[in-house]
Amino acid sequence: MAKRIYSLDVLRSIAIIIMLFLDAPPDKIYSILKHADWEGLTVPDVALPLFAFAMGAAISMSKRPLSTRRILKRTALMFAVGLFLNFLPSIINFLFVEDFTAGNFFDAAIVHGRLFGIIQRLAVAYLLGVLLVRAIKNDVGIFIAAFVLLILSSLGYHIYAPDNPFAIEDNISRAVDYIFPGANHIYTPTHDPEGLYGSISATASVLFGYLAGRILIENATLRDKIFLMGGLGIVLLIAGGLWSQVDIISKKLWTTPYTLINAGGDFLVLALFTKLFAISERAKKLAEPFDALGMNPLFFFFANNFVLTILTMLPKSAEHGGIYLWLYRHTTQGLISTEFGATLFCIIWCLLWFPIAELFKRFNIVIKL
Numbered sequence: 049m050a051k052r053i054y055s056l057d058v059l060r061s062i063a064i065i066i067m068l069f070l071d072a073p074p075d076k077i078y079s080i081l082k083h084a085d086w087e088g089l090t091v092p093d094v095a096l097p098l099f100a101f102a103m104g105a106a107i108s109m110s111k112r113p114l115s116t117r118r119i120l121k122r123t124a125l126m127f128a129v130g131l132f133l134n135f136l137p138s139i140i141n142f143l144f145v146e147d148f149t150a151g152n153f154f155d156a157a158i159v160h161g162r163l164f165g166i167i168q169r170l171a172v173a174y175l176l177g178v179l180l181v182r183a184i185k186n187d188v189g190i191f192i193a194a195f196v197l198l199i200l201s202s203l204g205y206h207i208y209a210p211d212n213p214f215a216i217e218d219n220i221s222r223a224v225d226y227i228f229p230g231a232n233h234i235y236t237p238t239h240d241p242e243g244l245y246g247s248i249s250a251t252a253s254v255l256f257g258y259l260a261g262r263i264l265i266e267n268a269t270l271r272d273k274i275f276l277m278g279g280l281g282i283v284l285l286i287a288g289g290l291w292s293q294v295d296i297i298s299k300k301l302w303t304t305p306y307t308l309i310n311a312g313g314d315f316l317v318l319a320l321f322t323k324l325f326a327i328s329e330r331a332k333k334l335a336e337p338f339d340a341l342g343m344n345p346l347f348f349f350f351a352n353n354f355v356l357t358i359l360t361m362l363p364k365s366a367e368h369g370g371i372y373l374w375l376y377r378h379t380t381q382g383l384i385s386t387e388f389g390a391t392l393f394c395i396i397w398c399l400l401w402f403p404i405a406e407l408f409k410r411f412n413i414v415i416k417l
Contacts, residue, residue, distance in 0.1 A: 055321035061342030066095035074376040076391035097310035104257025125192030130167030163229035169242040194255040246302035281315030340409040
């Protein structure tokens with residue numbers, strides 16, 4: 049097993065905490081804590097690229113050979129887990145709702161079921177990223193490959209629709225979604241935020257993370273590592289800012305400037321954590337709960353979605369909308385304001401996962417997806 053790097057686990061935990069929070073709102077929350085509608089960057093918009101970045105870093109630290117069988121097995125497992133979460137509401141309805149027939153299940157899950165999702169996006173980016181890393185085997189080449197992917201992604205939008213490349217109603221990402229997996233299997237009629245085309249630039253996020261991991265494990269002084277990660281972070285932030293004059297910053301499309309700005313920020317935060325935890329035992333101690341959560345990030349994302357789906361759908365009653373909303377209405381709903389009460393409830397929900405993560409860490413339980 050590869051040696052765990054504390055700063056990377058904490059970085060990964062930040063991503064997963066944001067993702068847990070985003071799945072939990074029982075009501076209206078503050079705008080800054082929601083994804084940007086189409087263009088722009090809010091706090092939640094950093095989560096998935098950060099996770100892809102951390103996943104890339106973990107690839108560089110793997111001690112086991114990246115065999116084709118192992119790569120495909122992990123990709124298939126991740127994709128299957130994501131599909132299971134997509135189909136879970138239909139499964140619950142089939143098991144517990146009397147008038148939800150096998151025909152209803154087939155229509156909801158197979159005919160109109162969503163194919164992609166967050167874990168599926170990570171699976172595709174992981175697959176493409178690992179295959180590129182295995183083929184190139186050179187850090188400079190991998191850096192160039194990341195930019196080639198971003199250039200190709202950007203060009204696709206401008207070639208497909210030169211006059212308005214990023215229109216919601218017509219762009220290359222939507223066009224690809226309508227070809228595969230098809231209009232019946234995407235998140236909304238206009239687009240799928242985790243659709244196939246966005247996986248091109250998402251793979252670049254994985255490659256940037258891989259390079260960050262290479263820096264962390266190389267035989268160099270702490271100062272040199274911090275300098276290199278900080279320098280790359282600044283370069284990518286500048287590149288993202290300049291590219292945003294041509295392309296929009298959009299999480300829904302995972303555009304090139306969105307990728308670059310997030311990767312630049314990820315490098316800088318990772319450099320900060322690496323320095324901080326190296327010089328301060330107190331900071332390391334304070335971050336221990338986050339380290340625990342970062343050891344099993346995909347598992348906790350899956351568990352959070354699974355439990356939330358169960359709690360929001362059972363018991364099946366239109367009067368209170370499940371146990372989850374019942375708990376919200378009898379605790380923090382309306383406290384100070386709708387936004388404050390709902391946000392506080394989300395925070396409490398996220399905190400409940402920390403002792404479970406600590407228990408996993410204490411018994412050295414690592415569940416890999």
